[in-house]
Amino acid sequence: MTTTTDTSVLAARFQETFDAAPDGVWQAPGRVNLIGEHTDYNEGFVLPFAIDKTAKVALRVRDDSAVRMLSTFGGHGLVETDLEGLEPGSGEGWSRYPLGVAWALKERGIDVPGFDLLLDSDVPSGAGLSSSHAIECAVISALNDLTGAGFAAEDLVLATQRAENVFVGAPTGIMDQSASLRGAKGHAVFLDCRDQHVELVPFDAEASGLVLLVIDTKVSHSHADGGYASRRASCELGAEILGVKALRDVGIEVLEEASGLLDETTLRRVRHVVTENDRVLQTVELLSSNGPASIGALLDASHVSMRDDFEISCAELDLAVDTSRANGAIGARMTGGGFGGSAIALTPVGQEQQVRDAVVRSFAEAGFTTPDIFTVTPAAGALRLA
Numbered sequence: 096m097t098t099t100t101d102t103s104v105l106a107a108r109f110q111e112t113f114d115a116a117p118d119g120v121w122q123a124p125g126r127v128n129l130i131g132e133h134t135d136y137n138e139g140f141v142l143p144f145a146i147d148k149t150a151k152v153a154l155r156v157r158d159d160s161a162v163r164m165l166s167t168f169g170g171h172g173l174v175e176t177d178l179e180g181l182e183p184g185s186g187e188g189w190s191r192y193p194l195g196v197a198w199a200l201k202e203r204g205i206d207v208p209g210f211d212l213l214l215d216s217d218v219p220s221g222a223g224l225s226s227s228h229a230i231e232c233a234v235i236s237a238l239n240d241l242t243g244a245g246f247a248a249e250d251l252v253l254a255t256q257r258a259e260n261v262f263v264g265a266p267t268g269i270m271d272q273s274a275s276l277r278g279a280k281g282h283a284v285f286l287d288c289r290d291q292h293v294e295l296v297p298f299d300a301e302a303s304g305l306v307l308l309v310i311d312t313k314v315s316h317s318h319a320d321g322g323y324a325s326r327r328a329s330c331e332l333g334a335e336i337l338g339v340k341a342l343r344d345v346g347i348e349v350l351e352e353a354s355g356l357l358d359e360t361t362l363r364r365v366r367h368v369v370t371e372n373d374r375v376l377q378t379v380e381l382l383s384s385n386g387p388a389s390i391g392a393l394l395d396a397s398h399v400s401m402r403d404d405f406e407i408s409c410a411e412l413d414l415a416v417d418t419s420r421a422n423g424a425i426g427a428r429m430t431g432g433g434f435g436g437s438a439i440a441l442t443p444v445g446q447e448q449q450v451r452d453a454v455v456r457s458f459a460e461a462g463f464t465t466p467d468i469f470t471v472t473p474a475a476g477a478l479r480l481a
């Protein structure tokens with residue numbers, strides 16, 4: 096699955112495939128959310144970072160409206176289609192992501208020509224690292240440059256959201272593409288999902304002698320979609336009863352009062368969102384003042400809140416988190432939407448191997464699928480390579 100091809104090799108493969116040189120090569124990263132889960136659609140705060148795993152695209156615009164696309168990822172053949180008459184819902188598989196952002200730019204009045212595209216991504220697919228947004232952000236960056244549209248990153252974030260929501264039909268927020276388009280090396284992206292305000296927060300784990308391990312449990316439980324919808328509904332209900340536009344507007348000091356107004360389940364859902372927003376703010380403050388080694392307890396508290404109040408964890412994620420903590424990680428939590436996907440464990444460099452071995456062993460003993468474990472570092476957002 097992982098392919099790290101350098102720019103000139105990718106350009107050469109493009110030449111072989113399409114019989115012409117690409118106009119350029121662009122890359123955009125996947126992302127990991129450090130903290131702030133299920134706060135985005137409550138107009139709250141998130142703190143993702145762009146990772147050192149990227150989707151690279153070599154792209155050449157055409158003088159007609161045809162589109163030809165190939166991924167180096169095994170099992171995908173050449174996709175041939177046309178931008179003429181492109182409508183939401185059209186396209187299949189991964190081709191929906193490049194087509195979706197082309198459609199979103201057209202919707203904004205940009206005259207998008209056809210193109211030839213070669214994709215090479217080492218962002219693991221379906222692991223909760225947003226491989227789909229990495230593709231979209233790489234392609235929209237390329238088209239933004241080559242058409243002369245010149246949109247700022249904030250606009251590209253919204254166009255990419257239109258592509259996902261309307262063209263692909265996935266009800267996602269703005270976190271993933273904000274991290275991918277606006278991330279920076281050694282930093283996390285503090286994003287206010289209400290007004291899209293971004294602040295880069297120093298997060299250089301390596302300099303603090305820490306590594307951030309991602310533990311991909313490789314499971315995706317079937318109730319994930321229903322679980323997501325029902326959590327969203329609970330949040331909306333809570334906001335309505337409390338008389339606010341979104342749970343973002345509920346302060347932690349109001350929680351006690353709220354307890355008399357909400358049924359037991361809704362109270363716990365609301366409590367997760369309200370305390371999680373507060374944890375994001377605390378994490379931002381601590382990262383700026385004391386550095387990455389000081390945020391472990393907040394990561395732990397975030398996991399407990401998702402496990403007990405929001406109830407979106409699962410046995411595999413809990414085992415990954417508990418085993419990491421018991422073997423030297425200074426903080427760990429599930430990350431992403433829940434019901435499977437990945438956990439993260441902030442770990443002293445010297446403990447890394449022990450955590451890895453212990454997690455693999457505990458999964459084997461529990462009869463779970465062997466997890467994929469790898470490190471990520473906060474890396475640059477989308478950029479043009481050539």
Ligand code: ADP
Pocket residue numbers: 166167168171188189190214215216217218219220221222223224225226227228
């Ligand atoms: P996530 O974004 O969390 O990784 P998604 O289900 O949103 O999960 O996106 C995964 C999809 O992205 C895959 O089903 C595939 O269509 C596409 N994809 C990811 N990586 C590649 C790749 N290297 N080549 C082609 N398609 C890819």
Ligand code: MG
Pocket residue numbers: 225226227228
């Ligand atoms: Mg995705």
